[in-house]
Amino acid sequence: MPTSAARPNIIVVFTDQQRWDTTGAGGNPLGLTPEFDEMAHAGTYLAQAFTANPVCAPARAAIQTGTYGTTSGCYRNGTTLGGARTMAHHFADAGYATGYIGKWHLADSEPVPSDQRGGYASWLGSNLLEFTSDAYRTIVFDDDGDPVMLPGYRSDALFDAAIRFVADHSRPSLTSGRAAAPFFLFCSLIEPHHQNEVDTYPAPTGYAQRYTGRWMPPDLIAGDSDSSTAHEHMGGYLGQIRRIDEGLGRLIDALRSVGQLENTIIAFTSDHGNHFRTRNAEYKRSCHDSSIRVPFALRGPGFDGGGRVDRPVSTIDLPPTLLDAAGIDVPEEMQGHSIVPLLHESDPEFPGEAFVQVSESELGRTIRTERWKYHVVAPQADPWTENSSDRYLESELYDLANDPYELRNVAGVPAFADVAEELRQRLVRRMVAAGETAPVIEAAPRRSAPLQPTPQVDDGTWIPVRFGHQSPQVARP
Template sequence: MAEHSPGSPNVIVVFTDQQRWDSTGVHGNPLDLTPVFDRMATHGTHLEQAFTANPVCAPARATIQTGRYGTSTGTFRNQMPLPAGARTLAHHFGDAGYRTGYIGKWHLADEDPVPPEQRGGYQHWLGANLLEFSSDDYRTVVFDDDSEPVLLPGYRSDALVDAAIRFVGDAVGVPAAIGSGSGDDPAPGRAPFFLFLSLIEPHHQNEVDSYPAPEGYAERYHGRWLPPDLAALSAEGGTAHQHIGGYWGQVRRVDEGLGRLLEALRSLEVLDDTIVAFTSDHGCHFKTRNSEYKRSCHDASIRVPMAVRGPGFDGGGRVSRPVSGVDLAPTLLDAAGLPVPEQMQGRSFLPLVRDPGAEWPDDVFVQVSESEVGRVLRTSRWKYYVAAPDADPWHDACADRYVETALYDLVHDPYELVNLAGVEAHREVADALRQRLAERMVEAGEGKPVIEPAPPADANSQRRVDPAVRTLSVRPARLGHQ
């Protein structure tokens, strides 16, 4: 067991659900939705190019918890609980003497209330497996350590932030701090804490397919700015115009909650001793790429906001190299001075914070599951995507045979509107990306794949949206798996 040192930092992860990277001001959103996150990114460390390991809820969450891809943990799609033997952040921090807590949505069990053996080793529990079904915007029902239902008052993200503040207060000893009248540690020798706060916003409310924001918030943003990809594609389908006001309103309220949490840490005199990481499980394309909100290769699905502040990250500036959700767990352990287990498939990006020129790959690997078995290689310039036409996405974690399905030049086409798969002028680029993707798949524990080239396509072809699957494609290439 690794013991914590007297100077071990506290660690908090604030985790949202379905939040696009460009919902933030530091990524160019002009609506001033995230002033708190933007300050955190500016004064701490901003991971400018951060990506999920899978744009599906459960495998993305399993990866964040374990530092392993969904095909390695066994949780490669939804409705697959995290295996009992999986080692999570809670196990690693708990073994080092940290007090661990989980608040909010879990989505890594097979029932609600989540039984103790499926809680990933967290000591304190106030959560629900499927929070979107146990609650709505002003009725937040979670389950406590004893699996008893607890109704938390207020708007849902506020209610969970309030619970997080109570956890922190208990962990640092609020009564002693209030009564001491001094800046001394109110509980000398206390154990540091690790808290995972998992919000549902800005996810849609499933049963009504809406994005319920607090009263008055959606109205602020209806009819205002749309990200360029949504503006280009919404005329051909999707729900962006219908839902964007509520979505932006949810993002704004979450950011206000983040501000209250940071203020509470300051009030309790532990802000400077606490690492706070903010990110999301995946993005949202508002049904413009397929019939769902995510599960596609596009940045709208796979790119997420990520910033970290606190010891080791303050003043780190902007990290421009691509990083993945699989890298977050090893980074947090590394920053806390704890060993990174060899079985983790991610790597700590703390060296990049200290030295932007540190050795680091210029690509991330993303698995796409549930809607299809797909694989993404995303570099700073290129997006390369393959799909397995013969695989059953509900039963097959991976496949032996894939077909090139999408290629985007993100420098000249940042919103992924023109698919270059099969264009002969880009054959050399595609071949190099194909080789690198195969290497990344093997590194992730998959078998070496056969990847077939896309059928020839005309470089002057016009983009279109197939009305049957609402999938962006280019004639005449076979692009039904985007």
């Protein structure tokens, strides 16, 4: 095992609500993400990457702990990590300096108490950054819980803080002359998430105009309805993503300037996607790729030249992957799998599908293979108070080879009965492997033709009750 001095630095850049197809590597034609695309080209690109749960807190808990929400207890928003060990604990135990910048969403108060910071030693964050800031007024809290206002556009401000962390942790000790300890930094942006209280996507000045009316994902065109906000918000959404990529480039340049680029692993991914109210009454919390599929690339030692991986992977695989790449033993309690073996040879132990837990909008379970999407729900369960069920109903089945935008639900169509049965068994195995009790899954009612999508219309009442947060009172610096 490498000594701490020989281990690579590690930086995770984590966005909020970013679809996989907003990157050039993911097929976007607008040239939005040249920095990410270069990471994907020169490093390792995980072309079919999926969240562990398409809502903020459970997705973030999974990517910190390497465990599903039913294991960590963080299965919906409003829950915390409790005493779960995170990547920060494991890297600190191996001699790393650890730091967190940006949105957390895993605590029960603002500012985040020191015992709810997941073991990160250096802190410049906010539990609900969307409520303590807006596009040009970023307020986070420091190690002492004091508010700090960071200048500039919000993603720029957080990248600036990340660059300062890199600079501070790249200097050799003035007394010993030895190289600084390796560092693990988690930089968590709020963009391209909407600004909750006004339901807008505030891009930097002038950026929304660049992209308005230029491109629309096919699933959003097909799923267009009175409830969809895609045409209204796509320009701002894409403008935010363009600015994120520029910040990523500045961070990479900073690493280059302090001589740390070749010794630093950078991972870039997101907590979940965004379907712009075409699948349910808000932006995520559904089984569809628009909600669960995310960009994911790594560069640096062990990942440069890794190429494109088309096997389905999950963001829950990031913690074991980074620990493995740093030569640190992966804890047995982690339920994700390191992708490092996939870069060199096939790994018979690596799952053949991504497993997703869906909460809040419904109590659901999904598996996503290279070709198929299979989803079940527990219709009698309260998804806000129950995190699992012993009985589910087959709800959705998509043949992605012939229906890539998930417009024809073939659950219950007799021609797909054998496929559904195989996927049903695979899903049960994945649920058991995640620590759940093996459930009964009832087959979908028989029907002769695929179901077409029927977008739900927001009635203006249930989202604030179920999903809303009260804006915290923030001390002004």
